[in-house]
Amino acid sequence: MTEQQFIPQAYSNKVSQGTVSWESPSNIALIKYWGKKKDQIPENPSISFTLNACKTTTVLSYTKKEETSDFDFEVYLDGKHKPDFQPKIKTFFERVLVYLPFLKEFTFKIETSNTFPHSSGIASSASGMSALALCLMSLENQLQPEMTSEFFNQKASFLARLGSGSACRSIEGDLIVWGANTTVKGSSDLFGVKYTYAVHENFKSYQDTILLVDKGEKQVSSTVGHNLMHGHPFAAQRFAQAHDNLAALKPILESGDLEAFIALIESEALTLHAMMMTSMPYFILMKPNTLEVINKIWAFRKETGLHVGFTLDAGANVHVLYPKAEAEPILEFVKSELAVHCQNGQFICDEIGFGAKALINNK
Numbered sequence: 001m002t003e004q005q006f007i008p009q010a011y012s013n014k015v016s017q018g019t020v021s022w023e024s025p026s027n028i029a030l031i032k033y034w035g036k037k038k039d040q041i042p043e044n045p046s047i048s049f050t051l052n053a054c055k056t057t058t059v060l061s062y063t064k065k066e067e068t069s070d071f072d073f074e075v076y077l078d079g080k081h082k083p084d085f086q087p088k089i090k091t092f093f094e095r096v097l098v099y100l101p102f103l104k105e106f107t108f109k110i111e112t113s114n115t116f117p118h119s120s121g122i123a124s125s126a127s128g129m130s131a132l133a134l135c136l137m138s139l140e141n142q143l144q145p146e147m148t149s150e151f152f153n154q155k156a157s158f159l160a161r162l163g164s165g166s167a168c169r170s171i172e173g174d175l176i177v178w179g180a181n182t183t184v185k186g187s188s189d190l191f192g193v194k195y196t197y198a199v200h201e202n203f204k205s206y207q208d209t210i211l212l213v214d215k216g217e218k219q220v221s222s223t224v225g226h227n228l229m230h231g232h233p234f235a236a237q238r239f240a241q242a243h244d245n246l247a248a249l250k251p252i253l254e255s256g257d258l259e260a261f262i263a264l265i266e267s268e269a270l271t272l273h274a275m276m277m278t279s280m281p282y283f284i285l286m287k288p289n290t291l292e293v294i295n296k297i298w299a300f301r302k303e304t305g306l307h308v309g310f311t312l313d314a315g316a317n318v319h320v321l322y323p324k325a326e327a328e329p330i331l332e333f334v335k336s337e338l339a340v341h342c343q344n345g346q347f348i349c350d351e352i353g354f355g356a357k358a359l360i361n362n363k
C-alpha cells in the first residue's frame, strides 16, 4: 500500500445530509513509538494493547453546501461549543483533504465526549482522532458504497495517523502493530495492522489499571518530544532496539512467559523516559509519586510472585498491567498501597478491548 491508494476515484453516490457516530478507544503501547518523520511516519515500529473503557464517542452531522468554499465546521465537547479545538481539526482537515476531497463540500458539526475525565492526564488524541477518522470514513463509504471493510479500517487508521500518530492503533484490537518491520508480515508505516500471530491465554483480557499520578497539562507536547529524537545521540540505537524488542516479544506472546513480558515492557517504558532525559533540551516527566509506585510494584512482585508490571506514556501516570487471573489480589494492592500516590486517590480500571464500534452508520 502507498499513500496514492487512499486517494479516491470519483465517487459513485451522492449524499445531501446525515449523521454518523463512532466510539473509539484509547490504546497503550508496549513497545513505544517515539520519534517521527514528516506526517507521523514513525522512526520505529510499535505495538499496543487496544483499551476498552477509556474511549471517545463522536457524532458527525453533515449537510451538503451550495458552494465549495473553505472548511466549514464546529466542534462541541460534552455539549459545549469549543472554538479552541478548531485549529487542531483544521490542520487535520488540511492534511487529509487530498484523501477526502469532499471535506470542503459539507458543513460539519462534530460532537465529542470522553469516558475519562478531561483533565486526567490521559491523552484523548488517540481515541478522539480515531473516532473522527472513522466518522469521516462512514461518510466516504456512503459516497462510495463498494468499499471493502478491510479498506475502510485501513484508511481509517491511515487518516487517524495523520491526526495523531498513535491514534492509528485504536481502530481495531486487541494487539496492533504500527511501523514497517520484518517480524510482522504486512506491517506498514502508514497504518496499524492487527497482530495475527499466536497469543497465549495469559494475555487475553489483560488488565490495565491507570493510576492518575499527575492530572496536569503535559510539560512537553508529544510533537515537541518526537522532534527531540532528531539528532538525539542515542536515536539510532533506540530505533534498532525497538525492532529487536518486537522480534523478542513474538515468542513471549506465544509462550505466555509473563516474567519475560514484564521485563520487556518495563524496559521499554523506562527507555522512553531515558530518551527524554537525554535529549536537548531534557525533560523529567516522572513525578516523585511515579517512582514511589514503581518501587512498590517491584517490592510487591518480589514478595508475592504475582505478575504485576507497569508501563508509562510520555507523562507521570502509571499503567499497571497484569493478567486477569491475578486481578483480585493485585487490585487489592492497588487500592491499599498505590491509590495514595494518585491525585485525589483516582485510578481507572481498564482492560484489553477489541476496537472501535459504529453507533450510527447509515451505509
Ligand code: PMV
Pocket: 028, 029, 031, 032, 033, 034, 046, 123, 125, 164, 165, 166, 167, 222, 223, 272, 313, 314
Ligand atoms: O501519538 P502521539 O504523537 O501522541 O505519541 C504517543 C507516544 C507515546 O504515547 C509516548 C508512545 C506510544 O507509542 O503511544
